[in-house]
Amino acid sequence: MRARTALEALTRHPLSFLRSRWPWRSLAYLLSSAVLGVTVAVVAVSISFLGFVPLMVAAGLAAAALVVPSVARFERWRLRLVDRTPLASAPDRLWREVGLALVSLLVLWWIDLVVVCFTIGGPVVLILSPAVQPVEADGALAAALTASVAGSLLLPVAAYALSVWAGARGAMIRALLAPREADLAEVLRSRARLVDGFETERRRIERDLHDGAQQRLVALSMRLGLIQLDVPPDAPIVAQLAQAQEEARRALAELRELIRGVHPQVLSDRGLAAAVRDVAGRSPVPVDVNVSLPRRLPEPVEVAAYYVVSEALANIAKHSRAVRARIHGRLVDDVLVMEIHDDGVGGADPAGGTGLTGLADRVAVADGRLSLSSPTGGPTTIRVEIPCA
Secondary structure: OOOOEHHHHOOOOHHHHHHOOHHHHHHHHHHOOHHHHHHHHHHHHHHHOOOOHHHHHHHHHHHHHHHHHHHHHHHHHHHOOOEOOOOOOOOOHHHHHHHHHHHHHHHHHHHHHHHHHHHHHHHHHHHOHHHHOOOOOOOHHHHHHHHHHHHHHHHHHHHHHHHHHHHHHHHHHHHHHOOOHHHHHHHHHHHHHHHHHHHHHHHHHHHHHHHHHHHHHHHHHHHHHHHHHHOOOOOOHHHHHHHHHHHHHHHHHHHHHHHHHHOOHHHHHHOHHHHHHHHHHOOOOOEEEEEOOOOOOOHHHHHHHHHHHHHHHHHHHHHHOOOOEEEEEEEEOOEEEEEEEEOOOOOOOHHHOOOHHHHHHHHHHOOOEEEEEOOOOOOEEEEEEEEOO
C-alpha cells in the first residue's frame, strides 16, 4: 500500500524510502517556504517606506487581510507534497486560516529554510571539499577526499532529516486547518452506521424477494402450465395462456436479475474473484479479468470491492464509449488492490452523478480509499485499496 504522508513513508524499508519520491517532495515542500519569506520581506519593506505610523498600521492591516487567504490557499496547495490525504474544511475555517497565516509567516518559513541549509548545505560542502579547499599541504588532499566521502554518506541522513521535519510540519498544518479529530471520528461513525443500516435493509429486501415474490412467480408459471394441459389444444385461450406463462417467465428472470444485483449469491458462496468474473461476463463491453486472491476476504471488504466493480462496469457501459475494459485485483501486504481500467473517452467526474462519490464513501467506511484517473480523452482508471487485516 502506498504511503499517504511523508511520515508514513519514513516507516518503510530504508532502500525503498530513499528510492522513492518522498525525500524530493519533502525538499520541494520546505524550499517553497521561500515564497513566504519573500512575501514577508516585500510587505515589510513596502510598509516601512510609508514613514507615518498610523498609515503604516493601516497598511499592515490591509496587507494582512490580503495575505491571510493567499497564505492559507498556498499552504493547502503545497500540503499535497507531503500529505496526500484530502483535507476537510472546518466550521471555524476563517480563524484557523488566520492562525495558520501568522504561524507560517512569523515562524515556520525561516525554520524550514534553516533546516534545508543545515541538512543539505553541510553534506554538500563536505562533498565539494576537494574543489573548495587548498590541497597543497601534505595530507590535505586525503583529508578533503575523506570529507567528500563523509558528505556522500550523510546524504541519506539528510533525506531522513528533511522528511521528518516536512512530515511533522505537514501534520501541524493539517491540525491547524482540519476539524478536530473528535468531529472527524463522529463523521466516520455516522457514515459507518448509515452503511450498516443500508446493508441490513438490503439483506431484508433480498430475503423478501427471494422467499416471497420469486416463489409466487414460480408457482404462477407452474399453474399456468398445468392449466394449458387441461385445455384442448385447439381452444382459443391456449395462445393467451402461453403468452401469460411467457410473461411470468420474463418477470421471474428480471426478478432474479434484480436479486443478483442487490447481492449476488456467487459473492456469498464463492467469493470476490468469482463474483467479479460473473458481473464482467454480463457486461456489454468486453472485460479482461485478472483477479487472483489467495483466500476469502472479510465480508465488508468483498461487498465494498464488488459494488465498486459493478458500478464501474455500469458506468463504462453507459458513458465511456470504451471498446474494452480490464479488471486487475491482488492482495498486497494484506491490502486488497483493485484496478478497473477502460479505453474510453475519459472525463469521469465524481460530482457528475455517476455514483463515484457514494462508492468512495463506502470504501472509506471499510478504512480504504478510492482514487480516480480520468483525463479528457481517456483512459479511465479506478483504483481501490482496502486493508483486510
